[in-house]
Amino acid sequence: MAEWIDIRDGGQFLYDPTFCSPEEADTLFAWLRTSIAWKQEAVRGKPLPRLNAWFADEGLKYSYSGLSHLGTGWLPELEEIRSAVETTSGTTFNSLLLNLYRDGQDSIGFHTDAEPELGENPAVATVSFGSVREFVLKHRKARETLSYQLGHGSLFVMGGTSQHHWLHALPKTEEALGERVSLTFRRIVGTRA
Numbered sequence: 001m002a003e004w005i006d007i008r009d010g011g012q013f014l015y016d017p018t019f020c021s022p023e024e025a026d027t028l029f030a031w032l033r034t035s036i037a038w039k040q041e042a043v044r045g046k047p048l049p050r051l052n053a054w055f056a057d058e059g060l061k062y063s064y065s066g067l068s069h070l071g072t073g074w075l076p077e078l079e080e081i082r083s084a085v086e087t088t089s090g091t092t093f094n095s096l097l098l099n100l101y102r103d104g105q106d107s108i109g110f111h112t113d114a115e116p117e118l119g120e121n122p123a124v125a126t127v128s129f130g131s132v133r134e135f136v137l138k139h140r141k142a143r144e145t146l147s148y149q150l151g152h153g154s155l156f157v158m159g160g161t162s163q164h165h166w167l168h169a170l171p172k173t174e175e176a177l178g179e180r181v182s183l184t185f186r187r188i189v190g191t192r193a
């Protein structure tokens with residue numbers, strides 16, 4: 001059973017490399033590639049170096065890339081993963097941002113997931129499929145970085161005060177890598193329509 005690990009300044013994470021069995025992970029990865037309407041979003045006119053999709057509880061309002069969205073519900077497959085993530089992480093989630101990194105040149109730069117609509121100490125749970133990618137956490141003030149190789153079928157949860165003190169990123173790499181999909185579950189609070 002994966003355990004929570006304390007990091008500097010009240011941050012916490014949990015890593016479960018065998019969250020999905022290899023067979024489950026293969027099936028879900030193939031399903032995600034073909035069943036999700038992936039879109040390249042642009043922020044201030046600049047295309048993001050990855051593709052995205054969103055799901056949220058029906059009627060839930062949230063903003064993303066500067067646009068307001070209204071949740072329209074879940075697909076059964078995603079609901080099943082959400083429920084397993086909730087059990088392992090001991091947290092509940094009402095929204096999901098999916099990322100598709102097409103190759104090693106797709107990435108996400110250092111940022112926090114500290115949007116006000118996620119509340120004071122948000123937990124963000126990431127399930128990974130496909131190519132193994134490096135996930136880096138960097139403390140805002142101390143010279144400390146933590147690096148994890150997020151593998152096919154793994155679960156990584158950031159919790160506690162992580163989003164106040166730590167930035168995270170999925171750096172570009174020159175390695176010839178195939179696709180990776182990440183499912184990032186979040187809980188939006190206090191914005192119900």
Ligand SMILES: O=C(O)CCC(=O)C(=O)O
Pocket residue numbers: 097099108113126135150168169170182184
């Ligand atoms: O793909 C990942 O593992 C990280 C994605 C991320 O940080 C985000 O979507 O906010």
Ligand SMILES: [Fe+2]
Pocket residue numbers: 111112113168
């Ligand atoms: Fe993030």
